[in-house]
Amino acid sequence: MAYIFDSVRTPRAKGKEGGALASMKPDELVSNLITAIAQRTASDIKPDALILGTVGQVGCQGGNIALVSKFRANLPDSTTAFSLNNFCVSGLTAVSQAAAMIDSGQAEAVLAGGVEMMSSVPFMADKADFYTDRSLPLRSRYLLVALAADRLADEQNITRQELDEAALRSQQRTKAAEDSELVASRIPVNGLDREECLHVGTQASLASLEPAFGGAAKYYKEILGKDIDHRHTIAHxxxxxxGAGLVLIGAKDAIDAKPRARIVACAEVGGDPAESLTAGIDAMEKVLERSGLSLNDMDRIEYMEAFAVSIVKFLRDFDVSPDKVNVAGGHLAKGHPLGASGAILLSTLLDTLDVAKGRYGLVVAAGASGIGSAIIVERLGE
Structure with missing residues (x-):
């Protein structure tokens, strides 16, 4: 059985030149989190493995960023280190892999999570052939996620007003969470101690924004299959x-510290690539089935706000109280450091469970082209 001894995250900074973390290297972010975990657990951490999710594995994030981070943090030579790319769910997949290593006896203690420095490695900086390869079957060709979101909103009849309401709720909750126990596991880095991307709008200011992604539709029209009503703005x-997130996972007595939670079940799924963002729901349903639990059993849920349509569809289609979901705000307000996001969501979930003194929590994440991941944890209490 795999236990979480701690789960920490950095604040999220603007992913551009001049952002609060832009002067740092990704391995420095990870090293800061390793130091924080060691201090918080009062443990001399000697993990069997370090697993990091990172999407843009070029430049400062290339050369096996997990290995570079191992060296930066002065982890033992015996610690194996590897990096993985599972698009936007990478950080959560890293945690699932770590849990599998613990459960199978391959390791006693593992550090897992993710890091992404979009100020240094912009979106699609790896220039993969996949992004433009027209020899693939039409339904599995890469579609820009923003356009997949617009198509999903159009097909599901999710209105502009619903998208605006989701963005505003995320912003307001993020602001309310600052300086509270909801950010207890967020570690200040490089002088940044809050979410730099946060801007709180109003209903009127959000309603005044124009759709932002229609200009890219011409190139992708063959994949889209039809003209769509573009609804997502930059606020959506x-x-x-x-940013970065990191989780210390181990067997029950592997670390000389009290675990915060146990991992109840994990699920990794491949979904319909043409539907793109809906695989998170597939992963959620799979992990609930594996655990024998229901959404009603969950005291807190972190559902990745991979564009506003995702969270609107989830809250519309499932019988779950909005008061349990993303209570500290979400991606729409805080930002999305690709490979790190899943681990960041898990860290946030543990904080929200602690505040609520809840038992079960769920993280759901989705990525482009039909990738989904989900994890259920049980908080172990005081």
Whole structure:
């Protein structure tokens, strides 16, 4: 059985030149979090493995960023280190892999999470052939996620007003969470101690914004299959950002500290690539089935706000109280450092469970082209 001894995250910074973390290297962010975990657990951490999710594995994030981070943090030579790319769910997939290593006896203690410095490695900086390869079957060709979101909103008849309401709720909750126990596991880095991307609008200011992604539709029209009503504005898209999240996972007695939670179940799914963002729901349903639990059993849920349509569809289609979901705000307000986001969501979930003194929590994440991941944890209490 795999236990979470701690889960920490950096604040999210603007992913551009001049952002609060832009002067740092990704391995420095990870090293800061490793130091924080060691201090918070009062443990001499000697993990069997370090697993990091990172999407843009070029430049400062290339050369096996997990290995570079191992060296930066002075982890033991015996610690194996590897990096993975599972698009936007990478950080959560890293945690699932770590849990599997613990459960199978391959490791006693693992550090897992993700890092992304979009100020240094912009979106699609790896220039993969996949992004433009027209020899693939039409339904599995890469579609810009913003356009997949617009198409989903159009097909599901999710209105502009619903998108605006989701963005405003995320912003207001993020602001309310600052300086509270809801950010207890967020570690200040480089002088940044809050979410740099946050801007709180109003209903009127959000309603005044124009749709932002229709200009890209011409190139992707063959994949889209039809003209669509573009509804997502920049407020409905998570800001590009820098950030990292890290989780210390181990067997029950592997670390000389009390675990915060146990991992009840994990699920990784491949979904319909043409539907793109709906695989998170597939992963959620799979992990609930594996655990024998229901959404009603969940005291807190972190559902990745991969564009506003995702959270609107979830809250519309499932019988779950909005008061349990993303109570500290979400991606729309804080930003989305691609490979780090899943681990950041898990850290946030543990904080929200602590505040609520809840038992069960769920993280759901989705990525482009039909990628989904979900994890259920049980908080172990005082």
């Amino acid at each position: 898209a998570p800001p590009l950002s820098d």
